[in-house]
Amino acid sequence: MRNNTRQRILEVSLELFSQKGFSAVSIRDICGRVQIKESTLYYYFRNKQAVFDELVSLFEKKAEEMMKRLEEGLNGGIFPSNGNFYRNVCDAFFENYLMDDFCNKVMRLLQIEQYGNEKVREIYDCWMFEKPLAFQGKVFRMLMEAGVIAKSDSVYLAVKYYAPISMFARRWLFAGELTEEKKGMFRREAYYHIERFFAEIKAGE
Template identity: 65%
Template sequence: MNDTKQRILDVSLELFSQNGFSAVSIRDICRQVQIKESSVYYYFKSKQAIFDELLCLFEKKASDMMCQLDKALAEQTFSAEQNFYQTVCDTFFEQYLMDTFCNKVMRLLLIEQFSNTTIQNVYERWMFTEPLSFQSNVFSALMRVGVIQNADSEYLAVKYYAPIYFFAQRWLFSGALSEERKSAFRKNAYQHIQRFFTEIGVA
């Protein structure tokens, strides 16, 4: 990708994630990129086009992440559940929730979901529907091989994921994404996961 185009995307995302889409102008973006306003239109037709490309890049990255998790689940024999869940957590936490690009896009989605139903649907899909569906599939697989007792897999998915979402909101989506906040999230999330699996008789 052209360096200037990438710089426009990076600066736009930084500004959008801090202030929201409506509060940022093309002039604001160009001032940060240090290009003339007319120059941005060589790369993007409008501010909306910048937003749309950022969203497209995010959905591609999120889709790839979920495919990676689905592949890990399909290949899992559950002979070493801890290793499997370490892979799951490393992928979902490190490559998604704490990934700089994804984190900024999700902050932007958090802001824009209140005024845009399309964005609300995107946020709903990638913060709730897809993660919960994956977790439900994991618990169903654990039940099939007798690792855990039969139960409502969708309920277990919510019980597992709700605290992770809470900790993400507390540490990863409020304030700057610092190493201290990442560490606090990891500590809280992994403690929850350990307790959760102990409670259902896996750990």
């Protein structure tokens, strides 16, 4: 029962935080939705900031695990020239990260709070831009070394590849309620971009 209550506090807090922002949500709001007394929340968490910190910690752990799996795929011989590689990467990054209910809500929360909190901005930048770009740059370097694509600037290619995807994510996945229709729009635009991108860089060899 205790674990269920703690988990319910986290779930409700994230739902409210991702909709209104951290500052606009009170302990009373959370307790009212969970249907517990404020003293019960304080049994599990020192304050509202502790709830926020726990959510971010859980998110970072999940995101780290996803990036680790992708890196292991590269290092373990699942090479980028393999026809299934990019589909697997997209499935992992799109379906299990950007469109994962928990990760999506935390990313929305970070997106809201980054403007007033430097630490939050750094976390948002890390997981929305820095880590994905670093991984993609590594993929392009491997493709070049294998002769799959022509030698070029891997950092530039990573930005050119990822910039539209991040734009589509902000347009469809991080604005308002995440619906199946919005997921479909994101998939359609993101996969179309990916197909065009690789057709263009191969044609330009």
